Amino acid sequence: MYVAVKGGEQAIDNAHRLLAKKRRGDTGLAELSVEQIRQQLPLAVARVMGEGSLYDEELAALAIKQAAGDLLEAIFLLRAYRTTLPRFGHSLPLDTADMHLSRRISATFKDLPGGQLLGPTFDYTHRLLDFALLAEGEQPQLHVDPATHLDSCPRVLDLLGNEGLMTAETDRGEPVADITREPLEFPANRAQRLQALARGDEGFLLALGYSTQRGYGRNHPFAGEIRIGELEVWIEPGELGFPVCLGEIEVSECEMVNQFVGGQGRDAQFTRGYGLAFGYAERKAMAMALVDRALRAEEYAEEIQGPAQQEEFVLMHCDNVEAGGFVSHLKLPHYVDFQAELELIRKLRRPAADAPQTAHEEARA
Amino acid sequence: MSLQHSVAQAQGYNFAYLDEQTKRMIRRALLKAVAIPGYQVPFGGREMPLPYGWGTGGMQLTAAILGHDDVLKVIDQGADDTTNAVSIRRFFARTANVATTTRTPEATVIQTRHRIPETPLSHGQIMVYQVPIPEPLRFIEPSENETRTMHALGDYGVMHVKLYEDIATFGHIATAYAYPVTVDDHYVMDPSPIPKFDNPKLDMSPALMLFGAGREKRLYAVPPYTKVESLDFEDHPFAIQRWEQRCALCGSGDSFLDELIVDDRGTKRFVCSDTDYCTQHLSEQEAGQ
Numbered sequence: 001m002y003v004a005v006k007g008g009e010q011a012i013d014n015a016h017r018l019l020a021k022k023r024r025g026d027t028g029l030a031e032l033s034v035e036q037i038r039q040q041l042p043l044a045v046a047r048v049m050g051e052g053s054l055y056d057e058e059l060a061a062l063a064i065k066q067a068a069g070d071l072l073e074a075i076f077l078l079r080a081y082r083t084t085l086p087r088f089g090h091s092l093p094l095d096t097a098d099m100h101l102s103r104r105i106s107a108t109f110k111d112l113p114g115g116q117l118l119g120p121t122f123d124y125t126h127r128l129l130d131f132a133l134l135a136e137g138e139q140p141q142l143h144v145d146p147a148t149h150l151d152s153c154p155r156v157l158d159l160l161g162n163e164g165l166m167t168a169e170t171d172r173g174e175p176v177a178d179i180t181r182e183p184l185e186f187p188a189n190r191a192q193r194l195q196a197l198a199r200g201d202e203g204f205l206l207a208l209g210y211s212t213q214r215g216y217g218r219n220h221p222f223a224g225e226i227r228i229g230e231l232e233v234w235i236e237p238g239e240l241g242f243p244v245c246l247g248e249i250e251v252s253e254c255e256m257v258n259q260f261v262g263g264q265g266r267d268a269q270f271t272r273g274y275g276l277a278f279g280y281a282e283r284k285a286m287a288m289a290l291v292d293r294a295l296r297a298e299e300y301a302e303e304i305q306g307p308a309q310q311e312e313f314v315l316m317h318c319d320n321v322e323a324g325g326f327v328s329h330l331k332l333p334h335y336v337d338f339q340a341e342l343e344l345i346r347k348l349r350r351p352a353a354d355a356p357q358t359a360h361e362e363a364r365a
Numbered sequence: 366m367s368l369q370h371s372v373a374q375a376q377g378y379n380f381a382y383l384d385e386q387t388k389r390m391i392r393r394a395l396l397k398a399v400a401i402p403g404y405q406v407p408f409g410g411r412e413m414p415l416p417y418g419w420g421t422g423g424m425q426l427t428a429a430i431l432g433h434d435d436v437l438k439v440i441d442q443g444a445d446d447t448t449n450a451v452s453i454r455r456f457f458a459r460t461a462n463v464a465t466t467t468r469t470p471e472a473t474v475i476q477t478r479h480r481i482p483e484t485p486l487s488h489g490q491i492m493v494y495q496v497p498i499p500e501p502l503r504f505i506e507p508s509e510n511e512t513r514t515m516h517a518l519g520d521y522g523v524m525h526v527k528l529y530e531d532i533a534t535f536g537h538i539a540t541a542y543a544y545p546v547t548v549d550d551h552y553v554m555d556p557s558p559i560p561k562f563d564n565p566k567l568d569m570s571p572a573l574m575l576f577g578a579g580r581e582k583r584l585y586a587v588p589p590y591t592k593v594e595s596l597d598f599e600d601h602p603f604a605i606q607r608w609e610q611r612c613a614l615c616g617s618g619d620s621f622l623d624e625l626i627v628d629d630r631g632t633k634r635f636v637c638s639d640t641d642y643c644t645q646h647l648s649e650q651e652a653g654q
Contacts, residue, residue, distance in 0.1 A: 008451040076416070083412040084378065183407035183582040186510045312508055322580045325417025326497070332419065332449055336442045336479045336638050339624055340541035340560040343606045348535045 023068040037061040046250070046279025047071055051320060052078030053180065053199045054085075055249050055278050072201075076321050087181070092234045092243055096253050096276075097155050099229040103282075106156045107223040108257055114153030119228065120280075156225035157255045157272060167261065167269045186312050193295055193315060198276060200291075200318030202284045208308040208318075209290030216306030217294050220259035221273060228252045228280055252277045254285035258293045261300050271300060381428040381461040387411055391429035391584070395575060398586035403548030404516070405499050410582035420453055421579030423476050423495035427457065430491060430575070431474060436464045438472035443480035443621065443638035450478070467641050479542070481563040483620045483642035486572035488589065494557040496578040499585065501545040501555040521553050524596065532601055541606070547594045548587055556593075562605045562621045567593040610635040615646040 024031065038045055038061035048060040052075045060078055067073035103119025106112055118124075132138075160166040179195045188196075197205060212219055230250050236243040254275040262268030273293025275285035294308040307313050317323060379385065387409075394408040413421040431437065437457055441450035445467040453476060454465050466472050469484040476493040486492065502512045505523050515521070524545060531539040544561035548554045556567060557576055567574060567587060574587040587593060597603035611618045613634045620642055622635040637643035 008446050008448045009455070012448060012452060079412045080414040084382075084384070086384070180409075180412075182409045185407060186508075312510065316509075321412065322417045325419060325421075326580055327418075328416055329418030329497070332478075333442050333447055334479070335623055336560055336621065337542040337558050339622070339638075340562070340606060342624065344537070344539060344541040348537060348539065 019068075023066075032065060034058060034061045034065055037064050043280055044069075044071060044074075046252075046277070046281045047202060047284070048074045048078055050278040050281055050284060051075045051199050051201065052082065054078050054082040072320050072324050076324065079321050083180070087178070089235055089237060090176070091246070092236060094231055094233065094251070096227060096231060096251070097153075097158070099227055099231045099251075099253075100248075101150060101153060101227055101229040102250075103228040104153055104225070105223075106225045108156065108225075112156060112159070114151045117150070117153075121282075153227070155227075155255070157257065160224070160257065160270060164267070165270055166257070167271050169272065184315060186315075187298075188311060188315060190292075190296070193311065194274065194276075194288075194292060196315045196318060197288045197291055200288070200314075201320035201323070202281075202287065204318050204320070204323075205287035205291050206283060208294070208314060209287040211306055212290055212294050212308045217297065217304070217309040219271075219273070219290070219293050219302075221256040221290055221293065222258075223286065224255045224257035224272075226252070226254045226282060226285065228282065250279050252279065252281045252285040254282070254289040256286075256289040256293055271296065378460055380433075381431045381457065381463075382414075383411065383425065383428045387425075388429040391425055394584055395426070395429065395586065398575070398584055399573070399588050401552075402587055402591050403552030403554040403585060405583040405585045407582055408584050410579050413579065415452070415456070417580040418497060419449060420476070420478060420495040422577030422581075422584065423478070423493045423579075424453060424456070424577075425579060426493045426575050426577040426584060427474060427476050428461075430493075431457065431461050431463060433461075433463065435473045436466050436471055438466050438469065438475045438641075439477075440475065440480060440482070440639075440641075441478040442623075443482070443642075444640040446640065468645075469641050479558050479560075480621070480638060481559055481566045483617075483637070483639045484645070486566075486570055488571040490572040492572050492574045494559075494574065494576045496555065496557045496576045496583075497580075499555055499576065499578040499581050499583040501543075501553050516552060519551070524553060525598075528596060528598070532598075538597070538601060538603075544603075545596050547596065549591050549593075553596070554585065554587075554593075560606065560621060561595065561603070564593070564595045564603070565605065569593075608635060612637045612643060612646075615643045615650070617643065617646050 038057050041061070041064065044064055045057050045060045048063055048071055049055050049057065052060065052063070054060070059081065060074065063074035063077040064071065066077060101117055101119070103121060104114065104117040106116065157166050161168060176191045177189070179192055184192060184196065211217070228250070230248045232248055233246045234243045235246055256273035258271045258273055260268040260270050271293065273289040275288030275292060277284040277288065291308055291314060294306070295311055295314060297304050297309040302309075304310060390409055394406045398404065398406045410422065411425060413424055415421055415424065427437070437454065439445065439450045439454040441447040444450065457463055458465055469475065469482040470487065472490065474491050474493060475482065476495070478495040481492065500509070500512050502515055502524065505527055506512050506515065528538050528540070531537065540561065542560045543555055543558040544564055546554050546556050546564060546567065556564060569590050569592065570587070571589050573589050576585045578584065595603040606621070608622045610622065612620060612622060614636050617637055620637045620639060623638045625634045625636060626632070627634050
C-alpha cells in the first residue's frame, strides 16, 4: 500500500536516493558536467530556457542534469526557480533587424538583400546515424574566410510592408500584461497570447500548427523569414533616464506570410504570424508563428473551424508544466472519491442485481 | 548569476517560500473572496516547487495566511500520513518553521485534499482546500468565457438539468464527490472533490473555508456561519453516504470509511478515512475501559 502508513517520510527519502542513483548511472564512467551539457546539448538548453521562460544557459543545463535529461522536468525546475526571482523591470523591445545572424532564410524570395544564410542546420543532412560519433574525439574543422562579411539583412516582411503588401502591426502603447504575474482572462490580447505561446510546449504547438496545414483552420502560410542569432537586450531604468545594455541573448524568430485580407474598399494585404523563442529553436518559432496566425482568426473575421483557432483551448492547454502536473496528479491517492463512486455505482446497480449491499443511503436528517 | 549565489539563495527563501508582495496580492484576493462568498476570484497564481495538480493552489493560500504562531495540519484523503500530505507538511515545516500537528482541534490552519475532518471545526480555525477544477459548470460548459457569464446571470438551469438527467438515466443523482453547492443563496460553487458525505459540514461552519486552484489561478471562500446548500430536488432530496459496516479499527459507525481489499479473494475491510479521528476515537475507548 503506497499510503505507507506512518512510513511515508522514509519512503519519500528512499525514493529520492534511488532517483539520484539512477541519474548518476554507472559511477565507473565520468560524471557529466553542467558545462558539458551547456556546450554539447545547446538545443536542449534552448528548449528548457524558452519554455522555462528564463534565459540562463548554466541554470538550464543544471536543470537538465538534475532532471536526468527529462526536458519537461527541467523546464519545471527552471520555472519554479524563476518564480522566486524579483522582477526589476522590462526590456526595451528587441530589434531583430539588428541581430548578429548565424542563420537567415526566406522561402518567399529566391534572392533578397543580405542573401540566404544557411548557418548551422539539420536541414539537408541525410538522417543516417553517424557511427563515427560512437568513437569519441570529434574535432570539427571550420575554415572561415576572413574576407567574407555579411551585408545588411533587412527583415523580409518589412520589405513587403514598404510596398504596402503586409498588414502593419501597430503598437497602441498599451501596458503589456505579464502572464506570469497576472491571471489570464478571456478574451486575451495578442501580447498575452504571444507570451503564452512563447512558453508553450513545442510538441503541442507543433501539432496545432500542423493541424492548420491539414485544414483545421487553414491560413496558407509561407515562411517569409527565419532568422537566428545574437541580439542585444537593453533596459531603461526609470532612475537613469537612458537605456543600458544588459548583454546578448540568442533568439530564433519566424515570421510567416499568410493569406491576405481585404475587400470592401480595402486593398488586399498579406497577414502575419509571429514566433520568437530563446536560443536555437527553429521548430518552436515556426510552430508558434502558425498558431499565432491561427489565433488571429477573430481579428480578421475568419470562421473559427479548428482547435488551433480557439484562443481559450490553445492558451489553457499549451503549458506543459500545467499539463504535466495535472496529468501526473492522477498518481496521487484518490481512494476517498473512488470509494464515493463505488458506493454510488453499487447503489445504481442494486435494482438490477440482488447482490448483498455494502452501503445504503439515508436521507439527511 | 553564479551557481554558488543561487545555491545560497535556495537556503534563503522567504518565510513560507512566497515573497511578501505575492502574499499580499493573494491576501487581497482572499479578502475579495470572503466578501463575495462562493465567487471565483482570479489571482496571479505563481509556479510552486511542487507540480500543478498536487496542491499548489492550497499551498499558495496557506503560505499567504500562515504566521509564526500558527499550528498547521495537512491531510490528503483524510489522512496525515499519505505521501503528498507528508510532503506538503514538510515543505512548510522547512520554509516557515511552523509547528505542525495531526490533531484537528489543535490546528489553526488545516490544508486538505478531498476531505473535511470528522471532528467538528471551531471558531478561529481556517480550512484550506486544494482545488483541481474550481468551476462547477466546467463539465457542462468548457469555456471560461461562458461560465463566468452564467455565474454573473445566475444562470444555473443547466446544472439542474444535468442532475435531472442523472435521475432519468440512473434513478439517482450520479455525483458522489465534488457535489455542487449554493453558497449564501447566490453562487453555485464546487466544494472541491470532497465526498458529498462532507458537504453538510460546510453549512454554517464556524471555521473559515478557503479554496485555492493553482493551475486555474482562481481562489474562493466560504466565510464562517454561511449557508451552504447542496443542490437537489424536492422529490430527490440530497443525501449522504452511510455504511452498514463500522470502522475495523475504532468501531466508528458515523465516519467516512475507506474500503480495503485484504486478500486475493476480495475480502473487504472498512476503516476510517480520517486517521486522526480514528486514533482519537480509539484512545478514548481505551481510556474508558
